[in-house]
Amino acid sequence: MKSEYEVCIGLEIHAELKTNTKVFCSCKNSFGDKPNTNVCPICIGLPGTLPILNKQAVLLAMRAGLALGSTISPVLTFDRKHYFYPDLPKAYQISQNEHPICIGGGIKLDNGKFVRFNHIHLEEDAGKLVHDPFTDETYIDYNRGGVPLIEHVTEVDLSSADEAVEFLTKLRQTLVFADVADCKMEQGGMRCDVNLSVKKKTDSKLGTKVEMKNLNSFKAVGRAIEYETNRQIEELENGGQIIQETRKWDDTKGISFAMRSKAESKDYRYMPEPDTFSIEITENDVNTVKNALPMTPQARLDKYTSEYGLSDYDAKILISEKFISDYYEECLKIYCEPKTLANWIMTDLLKILKDNSYSTLNEIISAQNLCTIIKLLDDKKISRNISKELLNLTIETKENPLEIANKNKMIETISEDKITGIVDSVLAEKPELYETYKQEPDKITNFIVGQVMKQTQGKADASFVKEYVSKKMN
Numbered sequence: 001m002k003s004e005y006e007v008c009i010g011l012e013i014h015a016e017l018k019t020n021t022k023v024f025c026s027c028k029n030s031f032g033d034k035p036n037t038n039v040c041p042i043c044i045g046l047p048g049t050l051p052i053l054n055k056q057a058v059l060l061a062m063r064a065g066l067a068l069g070s071t072i073s074p075v076l077t078f079d080r081k082h083y084f085y086p087d088l089p090k091a092y093q094i095s096q097n098e099h100p101i102c103i104g105g106g107i108k109l110d111n112g113k114f115v116r117f118n119h120i121h122l123e124e125d126a127g128k129l130v131h132d133p134f135t136d137e138t139y140i141d142y143n144r145g146g147v148p149l150i151e152h153v154t155e156v157d158l159s160s161a162d163e164a165v166e167f168l169t170k171l172r173q174t175l176v177f178a179d180v181a182d183c184k185m186e187q188g189g190m191r192c193d194v195n196l197s198v199k200k201k202t203d204s205k206l207g208t209k210v211e212m213k214n215l216n217s218f219k220a221v222g223r224a225i226e227y228e229t230n231r232q233i234e235e236l237e238n239g240g241q242i243i244q245e246t247r248k249w250d251d252t253k254g255i256s257f258a259m260r261s262k263a264e265s266k267d268y269r270y271m272p273e274p275d276t277f278s279i280e281i282t283e284n285d286v287n288t289v290k291n292a293l294p295m296t297p298q299a300r301l302d303k304y305t306s307e308y309g310l311s312d313y314d315a316k317i318l319i320s321e322k323f324i325s326d327y328y329e330e331c332l333k334i335y336c337e338p339k340t341l342a343n344w345i346m347t348d349l350l351k352i353l354k355d356n357s358y359s360t361l362n363e364i365i366s367a368q369n370l371c372t373i374i375k376l377l378d379d380k381k382i383s384r385n386i387s388k389e390l391l392n393l394t395i396e397t398k399e400n401p402l403e404i405a406n407k408n409k410m411i412e413t414i415s416e417d418k419i420t421g422i423v424d425s426v427l428a429e430k431p432e433l434y435e436t437y438k439q440e441p442d443k444i445t446n447f448i449v450g451q452v453m454k455q456t457q458g459k460a461d462a463s464f465v466k467e468y469v470s471k472k473m474n
């Protein structure tokens with residue numbers, strides 16, 4: 001990029017909320033069902049139907065806003081956004097224009113820059129068009145129509161592809177950890193549009209902006225920003241002008257092309273939605289949601305490094321996905337050895353996760369079974385090599401590791417004869433122990449237990465040793 005130019009980027013990010021039902025009707029909100037099975041007169045826009053607002057959607061939108069530092073609007077109203085397209089049977093989308101649910105907030109990047117949200121609003125999703133290139137026919141699936149969405153609109157604060165990708169990664173992480181959305185881009189659960197313009201650093205006014213759509217991965221967002229930045233600078237350098245337009249990104253070809261120019265672009269004719277009530281959100285409502293907010297990724301990171309003593313690098317891996325962090329915390333409740341558990345999860349389980357088609361760690365091995373194996377090793381009942389073998393067998397058979405270890409004679413046990421032999425020889429070497437035992441029985445017992453453990457690499461049954469010592473002494 002030529003150094004006298006700077007890039008000004010704003011993003012609009014849609015995320016589908018994790019509700020059980022749609023936002024204005026009771027149809028199921030679920031991905032991957034047979035097309036047009038989760039539909040009803042409301043979400044296919046039949047005349048005479050009335051929308052009924054889903055409370056869960058409002059609560060999740062509030063939760064998203066609070067996790068992102070936004071202020072919650074005290075009044076919630078909806079507006080109609082009109083456009084005519086087959087994915088929208090009513091020919092308008094119920095959205096928010098006047099009073100979006102969340103105002104402000106933002107995300108801090110690693111370089112210290114704070115990227116602000118203008119607002120976050122709640123709206124309904126449209127249906128999905130599926131084009132069959134072989135028959136040249138287009139099909140419509142209305143299962144997605146009416147699914148609750150939040151749209152995050154940022155200020156024009158970003159100035160590179162790297163910043164945009166970092167911002168999106170952090171936004172996704174925050175929404176997933178707050179249990180607001182799954183943000184699965186490949187399923188359309190998170191979508192991002194980019195507004196981009198370039199200007200000379202000496203210019204105070206923003207350049208003409210171009211909107212880019214159809215960006216279905218963070219990588220595509222990064223590539224599209226780089227491509228568009230270079231295209232605009234080149235255009236200006238050649239004496240040309242930037243046309244305000246919408247461009248579609250083709251990730252396979254690595255180019256963008258014009259979809260429609262501003263002249264054809266739509267006037268949405270926003271008007272207040274007459275079929276929904278305005279809703280008052282009290283301070284009490286806000287506090288209730290705030291108090292129930294799950295721990296943010298940043299708070300978990302701080303806890304892992306300061307309280308558990310993990311390195312920043314390790315802690316970042318554990319919070320890279322919510323299901324990894326949740327699994328780690330589940331293990332900690334069973335066996336509180338933060339560093340040991342972190343090592344097992346990172347070196348063994350994440351490798352298995354990457355090499356196979358598992359989507360959670362619990363699918364590989366339950367937290368309980370993993371902790372059982374680690375504890376056997378820590379208690380020196382099995383060697384390190386055996387512990388890895390036991391892990392593999394447990395993953396393969398899904399059986400209880402203790403049973404597997406017993407069945408395969410993996411746990412080394414020291415015979416009672418051997419133990420009594422060691423105790424006898426210690427006493428034969430130091431007969432004075434009989435006398436001192438009378439004054440300090442606990443101290444002498446512990447000393448003998450220590451000797452036995454030393455000679456058996458910690459594999460003897462301590463309670464049996466104690467029992468035998470007391471019998472001998474009396």
Ligand SMILES: [Zn+2]
Binds near residue numbers: 022026027038039044
């Ligand atoms: Zn419906």
